[in-house]
Amino acid sequence: MLRYALKRLTSLLISLAIASLVIFAVIEVAPGDPASFMLGVNAQEDTLAALRAELGLDQSKVQRYLAWVGGMVQGDFGTSYQYRTPVSDMIAQRLWVSLPLALYSLALSTLIAFPAGIYAASRRGKAGDVGVMGATQIGIAIPNFWFAMMLVLVFAINLRWFSAGGFAGWDKGVFAALKSLTLPAIALALPQAAILARVMRSSLLDIMGEDFMRTARAKGLTRAQALRRHGLRNALIPVLTILGLQFSFLLAGGIIIEQVFYLPGLGRLIFQSISARDLIVVESVTMLLVFAVIVVNFAVDLAYAAVDPRLRGRT
Amino acid sequence: MSRALWLGGALSALVLVAAGLSFLWTPFDHAAMNIPDKLQTPNGTHWLGTDHFGRDLFSMIMVGARTSIAVALVAVGIGIGLGVPLGLWAAARQGGWADEIIMRGNDLIFAFPSLVIAILITAIFGAGAVNAIIAIGIFNIPVFARVTRGGALPLWAREFILAARVSGKGAARISVEHILPNIANLLIVQATIQFSLGILAEAALSYVGLGAQPPTPSWGRMLADAQTLVSIAPHMALVPGIAIILTVLGLNLLGDGLRDALDPKLRVART
Numbered sequence: 001m002l003r004y005a006l007k008r009l010t011s012l013l014i015s016l017a018i019a020s021l022v023i024f025a026v027i028e029v030a031p032g033d034p035a036s037f038m039l040g041v042n043a044q045e046d047t048l049a050a051l052r053a054e055l056g057l058d059q060s061k062v063q064r065y066l067a068w069v070g071g072m073v074q075g076d077f078g079t080s081y082q083y084r085t086p087v088s089d090m091i092a093q094r095l096w097v098s099l100p101l102a103l104y105s106l107a108l109s110t111l112i113a114f115p116a117g118i119y120a121a122s123r124r125g126k127a128g129d130v131g132v133m134g135a136t137q138i139g140i141a142i143p144n145f146w147f148a149m150m151l152v153l154v155f156a157i158n159l160r161w162f163s164a165g166g167f168a169g170w171d172k173g174v175f176a177a178l179k180s181l182t183l184p185a186i187a188l189a190l191p192q193a194a195i196l197a198r199v200m201r202s203s204l205l206d207i208m209g210e211d212f213m214r215t216a217r218a219k220g221l222t223r224a225q226a227l228r229r230h231g232l233r234n235a236l237i238p239v240l241t242i243l244g245l246q247f248s249f250l251l252a253g254g255i256i257i258e259q260v261f262y263l264p265g266l267g268r269l270i271f272q273s274i275s276a277r278d279l280i281v282v283e284s285v286t287m288l289l290v291f292a293v294i295v296v297n298f299a300v301d302l303a304y305a306a307v308d309p310r311l312r313g314r315t
Numbered sequence: 316m317s318r319a320l321w322l323g324g325a326l327s328a329l330v331l332v333a334a335g336l337s338f339l340w341t342p343f344d345h346a347a348m349n350i351p352d353k354l355q356t357p358n359g360t361h362w363l364g365t366d367h368f369g370r371d372l373f374s375m376i377m378v379g380a381r382t383s384i385a386v387a388l389v390a391v392g393i394g395i396g397l398g399v400p401l402g403l404w405a406a407a408r409q410g411g412w413a414d415e416i417i418m419r420g421n422d423l424i425f426a427f428p429s430l431v432i433a434i435l436i437t438a439i440f441g442a443g444a445v446n447a448i449i450a451i452g453i454f455n456i457p458v459f460a461r462v463t464r465g466g467a468l469p470l471w472a473r474e475f476i477l478a479a480r481v482s483g484k485g486a487a488r489i490s491v492e493h494i495l496p497n498i499a500n501l502l503i504v505q506a507t508i509q510f511s512l513g514i515l516a517e518a519a520l521s522y523v524g525l526g527a528q529p530p531t532p533s534w535g536r537m538l539a540d541a542q543t544l545v546s547i548a549p550h551m552a553l554v555p556g557i558a559i560i561l562t563v564l565g566l567n568l569l570g571d572g573l574r575d576a577l578d579p580k581l582r583v584a585r586t
Binding site: 011014015018019022026027029030137138140141142143145146149150152153157248249251252255256259260270271274275282286289290293294297 | 419422423426427428430431432434435436438439440511515518519522523538541542545546549552555556559560561562563564567568
């Protein structure tokens with residue numbers, strides 16, 4: 001187990017190193033000089049040079065890359081060109097919106113998908129199964145930002161149950177904050193729930209064909225009992241993979257939904273920074289998201305290996 | 316032929332026909348503004364109503380289908396063009412350094428949040444259909460590489476491949492002549508799925524203003540226009556939304572149906 005963990009850790013570090021290089025390179029070839037963007041078209045050449053020196057833009061690419069990576073390792077994400085505040089502060093502030101939103105929609109998606117998937121699997125081929133599967137097909141086809149608009153139309157504009165956008169802030173109380181995240185979370189969760197329900201169903205159906213399930217039925221358990229005691233736990237492995245992927249998707253994928261609801265999360269931060277050519281913020285937020293995805297996948301892999309020794313041999 | 320295949324095929328064909336027909340005929344000029352007729356709900360003259368400039372939504376949907384299809388199709392082409400050869404190569408050198416590098420590279424691309432990178436690419440290199448295609452296409456490469464490798468690996472252990480090797484064919488020739496035809500089914504199914512994902516991605520990019528630029532009509536930008544008017548003209552949001560849903564639904568059903576129809580083993584297992 002330790003050897004497996006070390007091997008996975010090495011490949012995790014290599015992935016992170018390459019990812020940081022790629023992101024740095026993409027930002028590096030971006031046209032436009034941040035210094036002249038900040039000072040405007042009429043800036044004097046010596047002012048520009050002074051600002052570039054202050055921002056560290058006059059150093060070589062290698063120096064800048066090493067400074068960026070070295071800083072991030074110590075939790076220093078650089079200083080925003082636009083606001084002159086530490087990027088880590090900006091990220092921390094935005095995470096308080098994006099992270100709860102991702103967790104909220106993940107919880108909603110699980111709450112919808114698990115019962116739906118289990119129900120469909122237990123009624124395989126019958127009307128209930130066909131109905132649930134048809135609904136998931138439609139759920140997968142719905143663009144989440146369009147669904148968000150429809151939610152706003154019905155629940156914010158017509159029924160006035162929720163506000164159409166904005167974030168109340170945690171200082172207004174947990175309830176108010178969660179309420180302003182509810183419509184975005186539903187919009188994000190529903191298409192994800194559709195995918196998760198399908199995975200849950202097919203995973204359960206695979207398990208139902210296994211010998212140990214037949215044994216469980218043969219010793220007198222009903223189909224539901226056999227599923228609950230022996231099937232569910234085994235069926236969860238592929239479901240966990242998808243959950244891990246979905247969490248990172250939700251963290252990053254909120255980007256469009258945050259636009260629809262004017263939520264001050266990481267997604268909006270990226271958008272605002274791109275349009276203001278605040279590239280250091282874009283660079284660091286992107287790296288953080290990639291880091292989250294890679295680490296979550298690493299954790300899921302380790303969790304499997306801990307649960308199922310057979311998986312340790314594979315990489 | 317299953318119901319999924321019929322329904323999916325019919326929906327996909329409908330969108331294709333609408334897009335093709337739009338080159339020859341649309342009920343109105345899709346770009347013609349006619350302010351007195353603005354914000355009409357669906358009626359006899361304007362079948363799907365008009366937008367805030369009085370443009371005919373039905374015509375815009377028809378022309379917008381062209382944009383969606385073009386972007387998604389080329390993006391899938393990029394994925395197949397680069398991903399399939401890489402997957403074949405990795406499978407032929409299973410366990411070797413080429414396999415290892417290709418598969419690790421794949422994992423790496425998967426780790427990038429695709430939408431964020433697509434936004435990054437289009438924002439930095441300029442918004443537009445071409446950059447949207449590239450941004451979506453990059454993420455299709457690892458998908459096809461993985462499917463190709465997964466399909467090809469078991470084939471390499473089969474007798475007919477062994478026979479081909481004995482007869483003196485090299486790995487590249489075997490990959491093209493024997494492996495590829497045997498995994499074509501897999502690739503066709505995956506292509507329909509990636510096609511539908513491409514249409515969703517294009518809509519999302521256009522919605523935030525990073526996809527096809529005006530005057531090229533696109534479903535995503537129609538939704539962006541509709542957003543501020545959603546309380547007074549909900550049909551402006553409903554029409555493109557339903558167009559996207561029906562297209563993606565059709566393609567997904569087509570993919571499912573094709574998979575069942577092309578793989579006799581699955582047909583038995585599913586009953």
